[in-house]
Amino acid sequence: MKDTAPTLSSVKPAGRKFTGTDRRAPLRGGLQGCGEYGAGQTAGRFYPIACVALEVTQRCNLDCTLCYLSDRAEMTYDPPLSVLFARLATIHSHYGPGVSVQLTGGDPTLRKVEDLEALCREIRRLGMRSCLMTNGIRASRAFLTRLAAAGLDDVAFHVDMTQERKGFNSETELNVVRRAYIRHTRGLGLRVLFNTTVFGGNIAELSALARFMRDRPEVAFVSFQMQADTGRGVLRGRPDAITQDSVMRAVEVGYETPLHFDTAAVGHAKCNRYASVVTAGGRAVSVLSAKRLTQKVIAALSRADQSTDGHIDTRDSVRRMARRNPFLALQAGLHLLKCVLRLGRGLLRGPVRRQSVFIHNFMAADALEDDRCASCVFMVATANGPLSMCVHNAQRDMHLVAPDRVDGPSGPSWWNAAVPHLSAGPDLPDLSDPGLAPLKRLKGQMRATRRNQKDVS
Template identity: 80%
Template sequence: MKDTLPDPITIKPAGRRFQGSDQRAPLREGLRGCGEFGPSQTAGRFYPMACVALEVTQRCNLDCTLCYLSDRAEMTYDPPLSVLFARITTIRSHYGRGVSVQLTGGDPTLRKVDDLEALCREIKRLGMRSCLMTNGIRASRAMLTRLAAAGLDDVAFHVDMTQERNGFASEMELNRVRKAYIDRARGLGLRILFNTTVFGGNFAEIPALARFLRDQPEVGFVSFQMQADTGRGVLRARPDAITQDSVIRAVEQGYGTSLHFDSAAVGHSSCNRYSSVVSAGGKAVSLLSNQRLVQRVIAALEEVDTGQDAHIRIRPSVGRLIRRHPLLALWALGHLAGCLLRLGSGLLRGPVRRQAVFIHNFMAADALEEDRCASCVFMVATANGPLSMCVHNAQRDQHLAAPDRVDSPMGTYWWNAATRGLSARPNLPVLKDPEAAPLKRLKGQLRAARQSRKDAS
């Protein structure tokens, strides 16, 4: 059957659901259950979920030495738009307005631009935020222009040495790629993000990379993602030298200042560490240097706006905070002024910009921790509802093989990644065996093993 179902299409939500009308409850209770819902916590307090990945394809035009996709992932078919629209509806029903929906994969730019535009428009229509997660190879200026016009909010470029791009021997050489990507997105109204996998091959360069990213005024968000033993990549266990603390020290060395990653929390502290800085002219200053002030502001904001989507009404919330807590507002204003003054001569050399800095610690597939999974702020949309990213990566083939239920005025239909199109029955076909595929279609460990056998024969 061809994918001809009319819009709108709804899907019966599944997986972890909220109780009553408070969609923050599951995340809040998960964090509280593992002792992570303290006065610095923002997750489950101002929003029910930080972001949800919508995997629009399993195809990719790179073969990273660290890849969270499975051996069978690229043997599957892309989900039709009707399935993706249904998953977007499920995300909205779980988490309400304001959640970030990440168009990802694989690399989403391997889908038709028309498809990506339709997804951006639907996400915008439902009051959520969209982000294109891409390696940037096919994310041309023309494509980004079209997606921005369709409602895309953010573009996140993932660039690092695990991708083995031809002609680049170091992270610093890859800065040419990063600058080119910034130029593509500049002036389109998109927030620009950069993701970097931290692994043994680039760990020594993290300070220099952090310094480079600090000095790019167009970049609003940077993420350092620690190597995890999951997926099909040929690099496996993380080197002992790479820990949250060692990555924090390396990033702080690059920024040239303490970043106070413990002042504000975004989910479980073993998963995410967050900082916010202001920078100008090659200097950066942490906005979170006074933890007591940060906690007081969090408590005051929670008091003046108890809505579960308070994070998307920050300006009116700040206005009410100023009216109800003028002394606290003066304290915060004085702290901000002090931060700007500490930029010193940097104020004369460049524009003042704010930048969010994250360190993400993803779990190995064979070392999932129950409390961290139960308090995850980074989910994946699946056939059975949102699921923790680390759990999904550890069980990817199982979830790819699960059928999506799609309800429409024409009836109920099913889609499975192992088959093309929609079906009238929830069949459970087996994903294709990658051993039967030609060598050129294999990636990661399977390709390395097949090539090794071929060389030995």
Template identity: 80%
Template sequence: MKDIAPGHSNVVPAGRVFRGSDRRATLREGLQGCGEYGHSQTAGRFYPIACVALEVTQRCNLDCTLCYLSDRAEMTYDPPLSVLFARLATIHSHYGPGVSVQLTGGDPTLRKVEDLEALCREIRRLGMRSCLMTNGIRASRAFLSRLAAAGLDDVAFHVDMTQERKGFDSEIELNTVRRNYIVAAHGLGLRILFNTTVFDGNLSDLPALARFMRDQPEIAFVSFQMQADTGRGVLRERPDSITQSSVMRAVEQGYGTPLHFDAAAVGHSGCNRYASVLTAGGRAISVLSHQRLVQQVIAALEQMDRSADAYLDTRDSVRRLVLRRPGLALRAAAHLAGCVLRLGMGLLRGRVRRQAVFIHNFMAADALEEDRCASCVFMVATGNGPLSMCVHNAQRDLHLAMPDKVDGPMGTYWWNSAMRDLSRHPELPGLDSPEQAPIKKLKGQLRARRQNRKGKS
């Protein structure tokens, strides 16, 4: 496994080029090249990418102790809508309809709600899915209602102890915040997701937090994201106690059952671990407990897939599976029925829901691994096309300074994050040094150092 320096920009081509009509080929070949395209792999087999982040601002209303943004982030301007629309068009041309676009930042709710409505409408027009990634502070019910009406599909709330929210001393106490956010989004037709950064300060809370997530029927997707030494946060190197194995064990302890994280793969196993769970009335059962059956269903769905250039049409493929492989379809249905029955008394206390559980292992900026970058399923939209999230985080200032080219009816314009508006001139200013910025524009390590120097003077 080869390590690469964060300054290298040729790890993954900024704009992945697909050959012919097979948009899945690049990801599939990346996974094949590092021995990760086994019988359980879904990436590159059923979809060309898992999701693409569209960063609509670098501003944030928190100062997390772990943050992937750079020292310069608060000094940059938000991309104009024309730039963001051009990036959406690029995402669509690379991956086709069906891709999930994450409206993120910074915190996207710091932009005008009208801007986010326009982006949701455009994503819906292009046949893609939209997800608002937010810390939830400004995501009121009225705010979310407007976005839902404009076509927003999902809302992902990031809540954890790295955010240092006042008055909360544990992840368990933060469940009050999580419940409030669920209430704000419930009933709007939005899929509700929760993200948690796992670090030394909350590892012991993880089982209890996982139990809380299990017992919230409104939550469709849970992501536990392991600490990574990247960005501007004051916390740096991940402690040895935090590994994929330790996080999986803690999550399984909270769910009260084995979750079979190795049964179905979503990209590189060093990056992502995935489980699918049925929950009801405080109980959970893994859907993926029969690994051989899972592999047989994956192989059969691949044979039934008629949309091999973009995203699997699940309903059509399942219908064809029932017609062409009735024996396998019957065994799969019997397995699912057995999973439901194993919920036992939970069936008397609540409705059966399905929940996806992910463990995400992002890389440190100075320890990027080439095979993982080349098979990344989590991309960021840049002016030069999609780029691996870990590579982007390691090179963030480089891409903030890079110009976007926008072609329109009035001609060609240029923009980078050092400019408020579009320019007709391709020679754009570079980013200012954060060392010269006022302290109110600084967060993370640089702010802490500035405050420390001030305290000593």
């Protein structure tokens, strides 16, 4: 069956649906269950999930040494738009409007730009945020201009030495690439994020890289992701030198200031560490330095929240909180003003910007911790509904062959990653069928064969 461009009215969500009243309750329960719902916790209190990945292709134009994809990834077909629309509808039914949807892969820019435009429009229509997660190679200015016009909110560039880009021998040399990518986004109204995998090959350069990020007022969000033994990448276990503490300290050296990673929490502390700074002209000041004040503000905001379904209108909550707690609002305002004034000479050299710094600690595929999986804030959309990214990474092949159901005007159709188009029945082939590997998917075949040989020996 040939796939045609779907509209939401012709596509119904498959998988689990949210049936409760407060969409934050499941995450809050998970965090409470493992003692992580303290005074600084924002997840489950202000939002039902941090983000959901929508994998629009398993293909990639790089082959990172710490890639989380499966060896069989390059043997698969891209999901038709109707499947992706159905997964978007499922994300929306679970988490409601406001959730950040990461258009990811593989590298999503290998899809036709028209497909990505359609997805951005649909995400905007559903009231969710879209983020393009890309290595940037194909994300030219013209490409990003089209997506911005279609409603793309954020672009996250992944650039680091695990990608083995030709001609670059260090993270410092890769700053040329990072600068060029920032230029591509100028004036498009996109929020710019950067992702870096922290591994044995760049831990010594982490402080210098953090300083580079601090000095880029265009960058709103900086994420450092610690090496994890999962997926097809050739590097495996994490070196002892890479711990949450060592990464936090190296980043603080780069920002030349303490970052107070223990003040506010985004999910489980073993998964995520979060800091927030104001920057200007090559200086940074942490805005989370006042722990008691921050936690009082979190509590007051929580009391001021009147949403019943987990979709918080932040501005509305802040206004209501300020009306109910004028003294606390004044204290918070003065604290922010002090942070800005502490930027000192930096104020003369550049604009004041806020930047978030995030350290993400994915788990190894064979060492998943139940409490972290149960309180995960980073989900992937699968055929059976959202799933923790760590769990998904550990079971990728199983999810690639799970059939997606798409309900259209002429009844249900089915798809899995082993077939190019929707089928009439759910009995789809799986990826181990040798007849399913045309030449263009030879790369995946060879990888899978190599992996099988390794597993046998």
